[in-house]
Amino acid sequence: MRVRLMFVDRDSDVTARAPDGAHEVIADLGLAPVIGAMGGDDPYLCKVATVALFDVTTPASIIYRQQAVADAASNVQTVRAAYRLAVTAGDELSKHVRIAIGRTSPERFMYRSRAAVEILTRRLGELVALARAQRRGFTSPAFVGLWSYLLDTFDDRYLAQVRSHLGELEFRRGILMSAGLGRGNAPTDYLVREPRRALGRGVIGGGYGFRVDRHDATASELLGDVRGRGLHEVAGVLAEAADNLERFFAILQWELGFYLGAVRLYSTLDELGGPVCFPIPGEAESTRWRCRGLYDAGPVLRRVGPMVGNDVDASGTSLMMVTGANQGGKSMFLRSVGVAQLMMQAGLPVAATEFIAPVRSGVHTHFPRAEDPTMTKGHLDEELERMSRIVDRLRPGALILLDESFASTNEHEATGLAAEIVAALIASGHHVCYVTHMYELARRFYDARVGHFLRAQRRDDESRTFRLVESGPIETSYGADLYRAAFGEELGE
Template sequence: MKAFLLHRDRDVDWAADPPPETPDTVRDLGLDTLLEAMSDDDAFLRDVALRVLTRPLTGPQEIVYRQRVLRDCVEHTDTAVELYNLAVETIAAEHHIWPSFLRTPESVLSRSVTAMEMFTGALRKLRAIRDAHAEEFRSPGMTAFFRMLEAELDDAWFETVDSHLRQLRFKSGVMVSATLGRGCVGTGYVLREPHPGPGWRDRITRNVSPSYTYRLPDRDETGARALSELRDRGVDLAADALARSCDHILSFFTMLRRELGFYVACVKAYEKLTGKGEPVCFPEPLPPGRPVTVCRGLYDPCLSLRREGRVVGNDIDAADADGVGLVVVTGANEGGKSTFLRAVGLAQLMAQAGMFVAAGAFRADVRTAVFTHCRREEDAEMVSGKFDEELARMAAVADRITPGGMVLFNESFAATNEREGSQVARQIVRALLDCGVKVVLVTHLYDLAHGLRERHADDALFLRAERREDGTRTFRLTPGVPRPTSHGEDLYARVFGVPAP
């Protein structure tokens, strides 16, 4: 049995390690806040959410498949949580069935029978949930899952399993056949179905088939050991087959827990954002080839989750006939530039994970991966300078990125003088664009922004953080050419209470 809730026709490789860029992505985008909202301090849900978010889907149809399952889970949260809790409880119950210290076929069979009886009860509950709620779900993923349960877990299956489990308890003893091999050594041991016991008529008339019986004398330890070995040989194949069946059912519930866990985590974040009145939407994924980013009311969900009230969103239109592969953001300090960059990165990751997006509307082409390159604090141990450290991280990104990727730069290469930093950044951005990589760049380097404007005036979007005449920041971005000032005098006046000299 397969759940197939995250992919239409395959399982997720949960054993694979997260991509090497994951720590930088988590740090630069503030992803920990979103993961906390999705997990509620549940380490398992956090791990599942992180693994899915950092391995983006690259096909629009795959993304829509997950979106539709998530819509079902949002609309029928109680049922989704009930299914998830059943998987959690079943796995925990299996772990509490302790094996015998003696790893013998009989002990394996005994534990497997107990586990299978527990699994059968859990599968009955699963079938009952399906019978009660299957008609409520509309997504291809959930309907296929419920159809699978109906086909695999019918009444005949449960009757057959119950019958086999009763026999495998061997309350009337074990019947084993064997043949004599060379040297009168037993061989070809086969477990046989026990003969039905005599009925009441046979007992009255004593019409019982004769049989040969041998009783072990008391204290015959050698004979008891030999008899136990014969019994183990007989039940060995049955014990192995039943243990494999238990492993199969356990793996099903383990996979179901992980796949449903992702959707349960998404619902938690969805409810927290909508509960405070923030807009969310299911984005429109576009096929790769033409870089597009169009959004309405896009905001940083992590910033919103850390604050009591709502946060400011932005409307962006980075699309034309040939696509817009470069977005450059300049403007006033503390005007919302870095927040916008994080919002774009989070929206891309969430969209390609099959999640909702923190915006009123969002449309973008799929990317092979999302990389970040943000400024860092000075190395406390002075192992290297900030500029050397930035170049080293950029080299690591260059080693892993492929055509169709996406890079988010936040005040990169500003650790050296403006002329040198601008020259390095221009060459890197040019190389990335030539390779089909989408670039979103936040910078206060006027030389860099002005140079990009001259070269990419027709195929790039230039945004500027809005500042009113009195110095107030609105935290909104509007299209505008770069200016040679970031209005640092506003910060000086705010800190020192006097105009900048």
């Protein structure tokens, strides 16, 4: 059984976890509001959202999901109904498993598996009925494919046959079995047969027979052993059917949960007045990168930050370097780049009016951290250790976001260190976006004509627009502005 709502050629792995280092990326990029907007107070849906944000996908898979997100938004009630069916199926099965704990004999295992198949088949029938009633409202390949698969595979005749077989497997008239004789006349090849006809007093089949005294414990035990041997294969088939159905509903819940979260995120941003678009993904080898109206979704979702969009075209380069005024929106832009990349690769709409970028093998962040309170190592040592861990996790074609990295030492030493690291990352095929106040570092790459350079805008009255403009580095970050605003006097007075 298959679902394939999130991938063209496979189902999601419902046991998947976010990759190593994901918690740092979530904290650095402020992804908690995005995950919360998708999952709400439901830990399960928040987990689905988290794993999806770190999916490694292809442009084809991204477009496949984008079409399905649009479909889900247009048919949200149907998607919710299907999701509730999947949740109910899982809950009912869990309740049944808890009740059946401890039943380990072949016969009891067979009855437990039969009951599980009965529970899940009933919900499957309801899902097929929903697909039959609502399929015409869907146009995306993902949902059309799922509904068609259900209707073509599990029609009324098929489901009726399943119910009939399950009824026979209750063995209300006893069990008809056959067996052969092996070496030493030992019984072998036990096989449960389909009942033929009733012969009075509930006995099935015909031919010779015998009765076991109900008070004969030894004979009853031996007969039970024979019965168990015959039911062993039946129990295995039913268990496999139950596992397939359980897996189907688990995947269905996971993938429908993702789309419900995507619709919820889209609706929330739209209600808050934030422009939203479906991005254009490029192949990993592409150097095309452009955004229009790109803003940081996190503060907007928290309702605490400005909704300031930036327009940038950094196509043709593997380095973006951002300099300029302190508290001018540099880090906010850096976060918006990382969040947009992750949202795009998950197949989600992006907080922008336009976003074009190649797919990346992963998004990694190196943002400021507090000093080590134990004082067992210096700040620079800690920064280098974190960078080493990032490098160990890199796969070809990653996106690395650096925010004031290696600024804990003097500018000359930091410039030499950072320049070597950035150059090595670019030479290895990675894309780097670096926010820095180090003029010497930015000037080195600017003079070498390597990278695309942005500067945080500052008006003549010292106010910040939180927008970035294309510009080479300048020697000041206007820290004196912040000093005057805080203390009401000129620096040095």
